[in-house]
Amino acid sequence: DSGVTQTPKHLITATxxxxxxxxxxxxxxxxxYWYQQSLDQGLQFLIQYxxxxxxxxxxxxxxxxxxxFPDLHSELNLSSLELGDSALYFCASSVVDGINxxxxxxxxxxxxxx
Amino acid sequence: xxxxTQTQPGMFVQEKEAVTLDCTYDTSDPSYGLFxxxxxxxxxxxxxxYQGSYDQQNATEGRYSLNFQKARKSANLVISASQLGDSAxxxxxxxxxxxxxxxxxxxxxDGTTLTVKP
Numbered sequence: 001d002s003g004v005t006q007t008p009k010h011l012i013t014a015t016x017x018x019x020x021x022x023x024x025x026x027x028x029x030x031x032x033y034w035y036q037q038s039l040d041q042g043l044q045f046l047i048q049y050x051x052x053x054x055x056x057x058x059x060x061x062x063x064x065x066x067x068x069f070p071d072l073h074s075e076l077n078l079s080s081l082e083l084g085d086s087a088l089y090f091c092a093s094s095v096v097d098g099i100n101x102x103x104x105x106x107x108x109x110x111x112x113x114x
Numbered sequence: 115x116x117x118x119t120q121t122q123p124g125m126f127v128q129e130k131e132a133v134t135l136d137c138t139y140d141t142s143d144p145s146y147g148l149f150x151x152x153x154x155x156x157x158x159x160x161x162x163x164y165q166g167s168y169d170q171q172n173a174t175e176g177r178y179s180l181n182f183q184k185a186r187k188s189a190n191l192v193i194s195a196s197q198l199g200d201s202a203x204x205x206x207x208x209x210x211x212x213x214x215x216x217x218x219x220x221x222x223x224d225g226t227t228l229t230v231k232p
Contacts, residue, residue, distance in 0.1 A: 002158075031218055043205060043222035056219045090115060097218030099147035099211040100166055105159035 003027065004106035006091050018079040021109045025072055025076045025093030031055070032074040033094075034066055035102060038087035049074055050097055081113045117141065118206050120223035126195045128231050134181070135191040135226045137206030145211035148189040149220070150180065162204075167187055196230045199215040203227050 005024035013019055027033050034046040045058035049068035060066075063081075068074045078085060090109050092103040119138045125134035138146065150162040165173045165180045173180045181190040193200055206223040210216060 033218060033220075035220075042224050043207075045219050045221070048218050050218075054136065056216050058219060090159060092159075094218065097214075099145065099209040099217045100164065101218075102161050102164065103218070104161070105151075107158050110157075 002104040002106060004091060004093050004104050006106035006109050008109060010110050012114065014079060014114055015081055015083060017081050018077065019081065019111065021076040021089055023074045023091030023106060026104055029093035029095050030072065031094045031097045032068055033092040034076050035090040035092065037090065047070045048097065049060065055097060083113050086111055086113045117221045118208055120206055120226050122226045124227045126229050126231060129198060130195055132192060132194045133196055133228065135204050135228065137189045137191065137223060138186050139189060139208050141208065141210055141212040143212040147209045147211070150191045151205045151207060151208040153205065161176035163191065198230050198232060201228060201230045
């Protein structure tokens, strides 16, 4: 158990809908990262928050947004969902960011868009 | 250009033997970190080992070692004495440290599926 929690574990929704994925980082970790794993694109970095502020952005679509709250939990909002958004979404956390700090991954949320 | 290349989509190894999973990387940043993760069929991502670009010695963690050849830009994972529980997908990843705001951003390879045969 990495100490990172993600809810829900599974989500099935229809095209055009909007969903929110939730992540609670390990106690004391300030950085939260979101990754998407799909068959087409592999594992891709989406976005990072550090202590409530957006820190780095990757291949995140405009239909997707995220935020980190004062208690450090984070939410990833996906809107106008398309079939291609079906994927496993991981949240990870680390104490601070930096190339030598281990990122602890949550169990993931499996999103299926029908 | 692909920053992380894993050329072996699938590998087989006999139980108790050693296996090497290949990873090459591409960066012009002198400061970077290389990581290996294991993803079993259950889906979670498990950190295995880390190698920093300035580390003089190859990293080791139990049965895992990283064969780091900086000039060749390769960071191969060696698993010794394979066990049935090692059957999983393995990902190589890199983080570049040149811009501090991007230092947490991991780039992953496509992965190698390892099957350990009894």
